[in-house]
Amino acid sequence: MTLLQIEDLNVRHGLLHAVRDVTLKIDAGETIALVGANGGGKSTLLRAIAGAGPPPDGRIFLDGDDVTSTEAYGRVKLGISLVPEGRRLFPSLTVEENLMVADDRREGPWNMATVLEAFPILAEVRGRKAGNLSGGEQQATAIGRGLMSNPRVLLLDEVSLGLAPKVVDMLYASLQQVIQTGTTIVLVEQELDRAMSTASRVVCMLEGLVVLEGESRSLARDQVTDAFFSLPSQSGAGR
């Protein structure tokens, strides 16, 4: 069953054509990794799905409903949740308040207790201001905050950026629990190995175009790295 459908999406940041004619279908329960070099349009695509950033051309459907013109807060209520790049926590709120503020009273497995259980490092810092956390704690809070609305689609932007490998391991271990609950996940991940081992499908973007798409187990790592650096004209998807 298709949960999230993106049709001919184009996003422009002024003169920069960041996302070009992207069409994607994402099934319920799927975990998709968006990979590609910096500036490939991955984050912009993710933000467009969440309703942030410049208004895109094209259409976005959630479970068959057109959400293209729905504002970001409205999409959260429909079940789309973005964990933004750079965490973007509310610094003057405590960890607990950062979580509570995102509780949208949607039905689902996630609440304060289950989030703290899935991210054990948060339990001891729950009363601390989010501005005074380590990177890993901030990222865990950000993911937890994204879960509090019990999203149908969780969008994760650069979860591992700037974090120690050990911390990233721990975060991905927690993410496995989220995947197990059947939440659909779209993640942007720089680390290819981690992306391919976590996601069931990999979508590689280059200069705003989708240049390669396939099941992670049927794709060879070399194929993906080639797509990383190939010119759009060579991949056949360019124009």
Add this chain to the structure above:
Amino acid sequence: MEYVNAIIQGILLGGLYALFGCGLSLMFGVMRIANLAHGDLAVLAAYMISVLVSALAISSYVALLIVLPLAAVVGWLLQRFILDRSLKSGELAPLLVTFGLAIVIQSMLLEIFSANTKSLSAGSLGTASWKIGTQISIPVFTLMVFVVAILVISGLQLFLSRARTGRAMRATADDADTAGLVGIDARAIYAKATAIAVATAALAGTFFAMRSTFEPSSGPTQLIFAFEVVVIGGLGSLWGTLIGGIVLGVTQTVAGQIDPSYSILAGHFMFLLILAFRPQGIISTQAARA
């Protein structure tokens, strides 16, 4: 003993200034809007009450109960239909819009009510006072205003720290774009914040009109006091607003004790001193915001 009396009067007067300041502080804290019409909205509320009092033959206090929710609605509409649009055009636009609104309100009041000074009756409370010894007398009305100010400020503080909407307000103040990503409708939050701010302005304006005279051009002076209170106390801190109000009030009454003509001027000097030597205000929230 005269000075003890002056200090007590100053502290109590500080309550009124804090009431003026807290709405201004809330709007600036949540939306980064410096509402230059704050004082005029307060005076507008005083006029509304004076109209209700003479039309319905009710007391000022009953009229206040009618005007407070009206003021909240005015604030909500103001944000939704005027300030929201201006927020999209940068930081300067809302400032200019509220400046324009201030002039519109003043001119409108002048047109309808003329420049004559008015006053609201505070009832028997207005003249009652408690005597402590022979030298010190505490006016009951001023004490009541002080108590109301403390109740309003602690209520607001409680609302911001505990209530769902209050939490959302703080999150929106931190980062409005991200607030949208966690399901908060920033525009609705803004409208609620302005509704609360205008209601507190109406409350302050009414108390002000009960203790002294007012006229269509009274707003800007009250706005300046409100600004001074917020800056002295520290931007973004509600309890700082109360402390700022007390500092301003005490400075004015103590200077007034020396020479009544220096009262207002001394308050402005205190503001300048604080601005020069402790620009972050007495209670600084910079550390929490950074």
